[in-house]
Amino acid sequence: NAGVTQTPKFQVLKTGQSMTLQCAQDMNHNSMYWYRQDPGMGLRLIYYSASEGTTDKGEVPNGYNVSRLNKREFSLRLESAAPSQTSVYFCASIPGAFNYGYTFGSGTRLTVV
């Protein structure tokens, strides 16, 4: 089925470990986003990529890096995981700047111990 695919769905990391969350969409969307969801705080934007070859910081970028590998893929990397990064991470995409039809992935639940 067409949509946004996130891997993995669950992950437990030890403090200081690194990992990359993968996101891929097969809808030929231009813009892609990474959000984190924490209780009582809604979804907060970490990084986004308006188009292939561009990335920009969102509201909470510290401790993360991103790569827009190609038009389909947008990965999020934690270089040295911290307990404060325990969260549910969502990837999303939209066709372009003038659309509002966001498609979200199913999320990755990450626990840092």
Place this chain on the structure above:
Amino acid sequence: AQTVTQSQPEMSVQEAETVTLSCTYDTSESDYYLFWYKQPPSRQMILVIRQEAYKQQNATENRFSVNFQKAAKSFSLKISDSQLGDAAMYFCAYRSFDFQGAQKLVFGQGTRLTINP
């Protein structure tokens, strides 16, 4: 920067009754989009309804409707004839643009809605 505030962390309603979820936002823009998203326990984000600020008429989608008060910067969601399947976390969101014209969604804190049978 735009902000979105949902002041009700939790709400509950009896099945078949009507419930209203509140949302306020802050912006200096005159034209924008507002959204309500539903997140059931599956974690899937589902678009419920959208409102374009330049339209004075309140948006309606079946049992879901909004009360959009532009001057007051208020955007509440009314769910009529509540059903058990409406139980979920509901997020209000505002579509903003950065200086390069790229868009992004700004979310409120969410309201967890419980439906009592």
